[in-house]
C-alpha cells in the first residue's frame with residue numbers, strides 16, 4: 001500500500017520584489033507503508049517546504065499530495081489525523097514540564113491521560129528523559145529539548161511519521177537511539193519520511209531516498225540504486241614526518257579519484273571504503289605517518305559529482 | 317468538542333504555571349473599578365445623565381470596566397500566539413488533527429472561563445463594596461454578553477496577530493487601537509453629552525455596542541430597541557471576525 005504519494009509538487013513563495021521563488025519544482029515520489037524514505041539535499045534545497053506541504057502547513061502551488069490516501073488540499077484534517085511531525089524548528093512548550101508536554105501532545109492526538117501515561121514510559125526510556133520529566137524545557141539544554149520534541153512521536157501511533165532533521169543538536173548517543181527507534185517504528189508498520197544532510201545517516205536508515213537540489217530531484221530510488229551510482233567517496237588526509245619519493249607512485253596504483261601531495265601532507269579521494277583502508281595501511285608501513293583522518297563525502301560533494309556527470313553526459 | 321477541550325486543557329496548564337499572571341488577570345478590572353471608578357465618582361458627584369435620568373458614575377462605569385476587561389483578556393490571549401510562535405509550538409499546533417476553527421474556539425473558550433471568574437469578582441465588589449444596583453435576574457445574559465465580548469475581540473485581534481509577524485509591531489498597533497477605541501466609545505462617558513461627530517464615530521465602534529449592552533444588562537440604562545440593534549451588530553462583528561481569523565490562521569504558516 002502507498003502511504004504517501006507526492007505527484008508533480010510545485011511550491012512557490014512570493015518574493016518582496018513581486019517575483020516568485022520556486023522552492024519546490026515539480027517533485028514526485030511515493031512511499032510504501034512501513035518504509036523509511038529520506039529526502040536529502042543541501043541548505044535551501046526545498047526539503048522543509050515539501051514537509052510543510054505534506055503536513056498541510058502550506059498549500060501547494062500545483063501538484064497532488066496524498067497521505068494515507070487523503071488529499072492534503074481537499075482533506076487536510078484527515079491528513080493531519082494520519083501523521084505526526086517533528087518540524088525543523090524547535091517546538092516544545094517552554095513553560096510546561098516535560099511530562100505536561102507529553103500530556104498535552106497526547107490529548108491533541110486524541111489519547112486519554114491514562115493512555116498517555118502508559119505510553120510515556122517507553123518514550124522516556126528511549127530518549128533518556130527520566131531525570132528531566134518534571135523540569136521545564138526552558139531550563140533544559142538544546143539537545144534535550146530536541147529529544148523531548150522527538151520523543152512525542154513515540155507517544156502516539158499515527159501511521160505516518162515525518163521528521164525534518166530530527167537529530168539536529170543531539171549527541172552521538174542520542175542520535176543512535178533515535179535512529180534505532182525510527183527503525184523499530186518502521187518495522188511495526190509505520191511509514192517514516194525524514195530529511196537529512198547526511199548521506200551516511202540516510203544510507204543507514206532509508207529504504208529509498210530522493211536527493212533534491214534547487215527544488216528538483218537530481219537522483220533517487222532505492223538505497224541500492226543510489227549505491228550503484230557510486231556517489232560515496234572517502235577523503236583521506238595523511239601527514240608524515242617526511243615523505244619518500246616512491247609514495248606517490250604507490251598510491252597511484254590504487255587509482256584514486258584525486259591525489260594531492262603538498263610538503264609532507266597527502267590528500268587522497270577514493271570511492272571505496274576498503275581502498276581508503278588499504279592506503280592507510282600502506283602509509284603506516286612507511287613508519288613516518290604522524291596523523292591521519294578519513295572523512296566521507298558531504299552531500300555538497302555528491303551534488304558537484306552529480307552535476308559534473310550530468311554535464312559530461314550532455315556534452316557527449 | 318474533544319479538540320476544543322484539548323486546547324482549553326493546554327491553556328489552563330500554561331496559565332497555572334504563573335500565579336502572578338493569574339492573579340493580575342483576575343484583579344485588573346477590579347482595581348479599575350475600585351480606584352478609577354471611585355475617584356471619578358467623587359469628582360463627578362452628581363453622576364451622569366442618560367436618557368434624561370441621573371445615574372451615579374459608579375453605576376455607569378461598571379459596564380465600562382466589564383467591557384474593558386473583555387478587551388484586555390482578548391489582548392492577552394491573542395498575544396499568546398507570539399509566545400507560541402517563538403517557542404515554535406504554534407506551527408506544531410497547526411499539524412495536530414483539529415480544524416483551525418476548533419483551535420480558535422478552544423482558545424476563546426479558555427479565555428471565557430477565565431472571564432467568568434473575573435466577572436464574578438467584579439460584580440461581587442460592585443454590589444458589596446460600591447452598592448451598585450446590579451440586576452441579578454439578568455445575570456445569565458450578562459455572563460453571555462461578557463463571553464461574546466471576549467470572543468469578538470479575541471477573534472478580531474487574532475486576525476492582527478496572524479497577519480503581523482512581529483510582536484513589537486503588534487503591541488504598538490494594539491495600544492493605539494485600544495486607546496482610540498476606548499475614547500470613541502461609551503466606556504467613560506454617555507454619548508448624549510459629547511460633540512455630534514464623536515457621537516457618530518462612537519456608534520460605529522463595536523466597543524460602544526458591547527459596553528451599551530452590558531450597561532443595559534447590569535444597571536438597566538439605555539433603551540431596548542437601541543440595545544437590540546447593538547447586540548445584533550456585535551454578534552455580526554463576532555461572526556465576521558471568526559471567519560476572517562480562520563482564514564488568517566490558514567495563512568499563518
Ligand SMILES: Nc1ncnc2c1ncn2[C@@H]1O[C@H](COP(=O)(O)OP(=O)(O)OP(=O)(O)O)[C@@H](O)[C@H]1O
Nearest residue numbers: 013021023041042043044045046047048049050088
Ligand atoms: N516562508 C518563506 N518565504 C519565502 N521563501 C522561503 C520561505 N521558506 C523557505 N523559503 C525559501 O525556499 C527555499 C527552500 O527552503 P527550505 O526551507 O524548503 O529548504 P531546506 O531544504 O529545508 O533547507 P535546510 O537544509 O536549510 O533546512 C529556500 O530558498 C528558502 O529561502
Ligand SMILES: [Mg+2]
Nearest residue numbers: 047048049088
Ligand atoms: Mg529545512
